[in-house]
Amino acid sequence: MAGYDILPLLFLAGAGIVLFFIARSRGLVANNFGSVPAVKIETSFSDIGGQAAAIKELQEALSFIKNHSDIQKLGIRPLKGILLTGPPGTGKTLLAKAAASFTDASFLAASGSEFIEMYAGVGAQRVRKLFQSAREMSRRIGKNNSIIFIDEIEILGGKRGQTTGHLEYDQTLNELLVQMDGLKVDDSVRVLVVAATNRVDMLDPALLRPGRFDRQVKVELPDREGRLDILKIHTRNKPLADDVKLESLSRETFGFSGAHLESLANEAAILAMRESLDQVYYRHFHEAVDKVMMGERLDRRPSLQDLKRVAIHETGHAFVSEHIRGGSVSTLTITPRGQALGYMRQTPEDDTYLYTRDYLENQIAVMLAGAVAEELELGGRSTGAGNDYLQATSTADRIINSGMSELGVVDPETLPRSFRYRVQKKILQAQEERVRQFLLKKKRELAEVVEILLEQERISGQELRKILETAAA
Secondary structure, X not given: OOXXXXXXXHHHHHHXXXXXXXXXXXXXXXXXXXXXXXXXXXXXXXXXOOOHHHHHHHHHHHHHHXXXXXXXXXXXOOOOEEEEEOOOOOOHHHHHHHHHHHOOOEEEEEEHHHOOXXXXXXXXXXXXXXXXXXXXXXXXXXXXXXXXXXXXXHHHOEOOOXXXXXXXXXXXXXXXXXXXXXXXXXXXOEEEEEEEEOOHHHEOHHHHOXXXXXXXXXXXXXXXXXXXXXXXXXXXXXXXXXXXXXXXXXXXXXXXXXXXXHHHHHHHHHHHHHOOOOOEOHHHHHHHHHHHHHOOEOOOOOOHHHHHHHHHHHHHHHHHHHHHOOOOEEEEEOOXXXXXXXXXXXXXXXXXXXXOHHHHHHHHHHHHHHHHHHHHHHOOOOHHHHHHHHHHHHHHHHHHHOOOOOXXXXXXXXXXXXXXXXXXXXXXXXXXXXXXXXXXXXHHHHHHHHHHHHHHOEEEHHHHHHHHXXXXX
């Protein structure tokens, strides 16, 4: 040690020890997932809209944890795992956080991708550390319950034997199964595993059996009433103008998830801020719906010839849509946005989950109307109708697979391709001819709307209907 000053080293060691104890006092758990703060979860079920059925089912499952003394008296085995399934953006993570708040439990979150590496044994070690960290966190903050949330569990819990390179995936899953089997009712810290996935078909059957994930809670896209509840939640901190009707917005946002609706409210507020306004008006929400669905407006400007073709194409869609169901068109525009040079937005009449053949054929007619309008007005079609054809063919397949075609009930896997093609073609040609005969009677009105679009780039559904009503009178 002669000739060396060790005071700086001692100072650094002392500082490290002090920082370590400060981190522990603040509830930081050092593990393979980084430092996880043991913060208080403030999300409650009242903060989640549009998932009344999922919340009710989840609360029912969580009551076994809250009423711990009762389940001991009756000899009830506690639930070890709850699996949340549903499309992305529907609120599965929020439900898991609300579950922690509902049961007064600590909350530790991880993603399935964090467990898997190329080195065998690493994933299994991380699973053990995760359960250990959950128990340590609860003891440190004085709680008896702990919830471990694993997002994208299909990565960690996929069916075994499908990865031929190495057994890391299988070993990691095996360790998770072992840890869940070790959860007992008399543990000092009762651990509940909550997992989320949108690919439940990929999960190993061992995970789904009773004693592992005892309950599966479906978290689906919200219906119209659910969308209204979500919009109320995400606009309660925003000053809304008198012309904003959230009921109308909930009708226009069919298929939107909770994440979409949160983004919609945020984008509308941003648009109002850009105009230096103190309130958010309905036109901002209307514009935000287009932005969330299609993307930002593009700077590129197509040629006048291309704009005219786009205007004819979208007007064809709109005319047939209004003919089939009056009041269905919300907006018609030729403003480039995202991957589209123009688009026609419809307002769904009601959330529909079962479809008849007439309904599906009407949808095919609307899809084909753009290309037919181009052919009638310009003498030919363009590649802009490519996506319309794919959707129309897919809808015709749906008619066939559902047993509503002339083939009757069929097995989609054994149906010869030649039979499918023949029936597909017959369905599409019938709707194409139907659309052609209708648009031939509307050539004057179609030309009028196209001129308005070329001048204004946008026309509302109300303006479109006025033109059609005037022509009919």
